[in-house]
Amino acid sequence: MSCSPPILIVPGGCLDKEVMEIACKSPLETKSYLFTVSNRLSPVEEIDYVIAQPAGNSGVSVHDIKIDGQTFKCKIKGGYLNKNVGIRFIIQTKLNNIIEFNCKLPIRSAGILYDDGSQSIILDPSSPAGTITIGKVEQVLSDKPATVTNIGTPEAAILNFEIPQGDEGKAATIEIGKVTTGDPGSKAAVVNSGNSSNAILDITLPTGKDGEVQTVKIGETKTLPAGYAATVDATTVDNVVTLNFGIPSGTTGEAGQYILNIGEITTLAPDQQATATITSDGKGNHSLNLGIPQGKVGQQGNSISTLSFSKDKIVTTLSDGSTLETTPQGIYTLHEIVIAPDNIGELPDDLVLNGNIYTAPDAYLNGSKKLPEGLSLNSNIVMTDGSVYFPTTINNNGVLCAA
Numbered sequence: 001m002s003c004s005p006p007i008l009i010v011p012g013g014c015l016d017k018e019v020m021e022i023a024c025k026s027p028l029e030t031k032s033y034l035f036t037v038s039n040r041l042s043p044v045e046e047i048d049y050v051i052a053q054p055a056g057n058s059g060v061s062v063h064d065i066k067i068d069g070q071t072f073k074c075k076i077k078g079g080y081l082n083k084n085v086g087i088r089f090i091i092q093t094k095l096n097n098i099i100e101f102n103c104k105l106p107i108r109s110a111g112i113l114y115d116d117g118s119q120s121i122i123l124d125p126s127s128p129a130g131t132i133t134i135g136k137v138e139q140v141l142s143d144k145p146a147t148v149t150n151i152g153t154p155e156a157a158i159l160n161f162e163i164p165q166g167d168e169g170k171a172a173t174i175e176i177g178k179v180t181t182g183d184p185g186s187k188a189a190v191v192n193s194g195n196s197s198n199a200i201l202d203i204t205l206p207t208g209k210d211g212e213v214q215t216v217k218i219g220e221t222k223t224l225p226a227g228y229a230a231t232v233d234a235t236t237v238d239n240v241v242t243l244n245f246g247i248p249s250g251t252t253g254e255a256g257q258y259i260l261n262i263g264e265i266t267t268l269a270p271d272q273q274a275t276a277t278i279t280s281d282g283k284g285n286h287s288l289n290l291g292i293p294q295g296k297v298g299q300q301g302n303s304i305s306t307l308s309f310s311k312d313k314i315v316t317t318l319s320d321g322s323t324l325e326t327t328p329q330g331i332y333t334l335h336e337i338v339i340a341p342d343n344i345g346e347l348p349d350d351l352v353l354n355g356n357i358y359t360a361p362d363a364y365l366n367g368s369k370k371l372p373e374g375l376s377l378n379s380n381i382v383m384t385d386g387s388v389y390f391p392t393t394i395n396n397n398g399v400l401c402a403a
Contacts, residue, residue: 346390358381
């Protein structure tokens with residue numbers, strides 16, 4: 001069964017300060033959205049083309065716009081976590097009418113954030129601990145170096161091992177020994193309490209600091225001579241655990257087989273000890289079972305209560321009552337709507353409006369004056385290629401007109 005994309009029905013009449021919010025997405029998602037403007041068009045009027053203008057520096061892009069009568073569908077991707085992105089849509093109909101509307105796209109994580117009811121965003125209430133998962137463990141020829149590769153993410157590491165074998169002899173084994181939970185901020189540690197042929201790894205895993213997620217980074221992997229003990233060195237800096245491996249090549253002997261699969265992974269309470277066990281079916285197949293405690297609930301941070309905009313400044317009021325004033329750069333207001341295009345230009349003072357169409361004096365035709373980037377002339381009529389936005393103007397099929 002397929003799911004229809006979220007739909008926004010643009011209301012008729014004056015939109016004024018109405019907030020039109022579309023369904024949220026994560027920064028990694030490319031999501032389809034459906035818009036209908038039937039309330040703002042006559043029954044026989046249809047959409048000719050649509051221009052989408054996400055806020056500048058938002059990381060959001062709109063593409064694959066498909067039109068069907070009074071409805072259009074598009075795909076939206078990108079964005080930065082916990083940001084609300086304004087997107088302006090400009091529509092021209094086949095009767096040459098222009099309509100526009102603005103909507104808000106919340107960029108949120110996939111289930112880690114929540115709203116406390118006062119429009120204050122609370123970051124990471126569960127603070128899960130970082131995870132380490134064993135991926136593939138493969139034997140390679142004896143002249144190949146040992147490698148450890150993280151094919152997952154820093155927060156959810158998936159480690160693939162390549163271990164060189166010997167010509168003949170008994171295969172080495174790896175077992176999990178004691179698993180201890182360290183305090184938040186303490187150093188992670190891995191100690192081999194066995195020997196070079198039968199490694200027993202004793203692991204200490206610190207839980208994440210309050211309100212933070214522990215991440216895992218693969219450092220250096222060295223191939224050690226046959227007979228050396230395997231080593232794993234773990235260091236923790238700013239809640240990032242870095243693992244450096246030393247893996248001995250096989251001694252002379254026939255390569256054995258050791259198959260390690262991922263078993264059960266259980267999330268434990270913050271005050272429980274981390275666990276790791278290996279079970280075997282007696283046929284060379286082993287399962288690694290992990291129990292990882294989640295981090296403690298982080299403290300609520302300061303949040304934005306209100307934002308107010310004027311021509312000269314933006315005033316941000318925080319939940320603790322403090323305010324911050326900044327000078328806007330790359331944005332402006334139009335009919336009490338904040339506009340943030342990628343490129344903004346400034347029209348010359350000597351352009352003349354003929355109706356609502358901009359025209360240029362002869363000085364621009366004979367070359368004594370030059371139009372700004374993005375503008376050109378067709379006779380005395382000013383044309384635009386749409387690459388630069390000029391405030392209080394619209395692009396009417398390439399003709400620069402007053403908004």
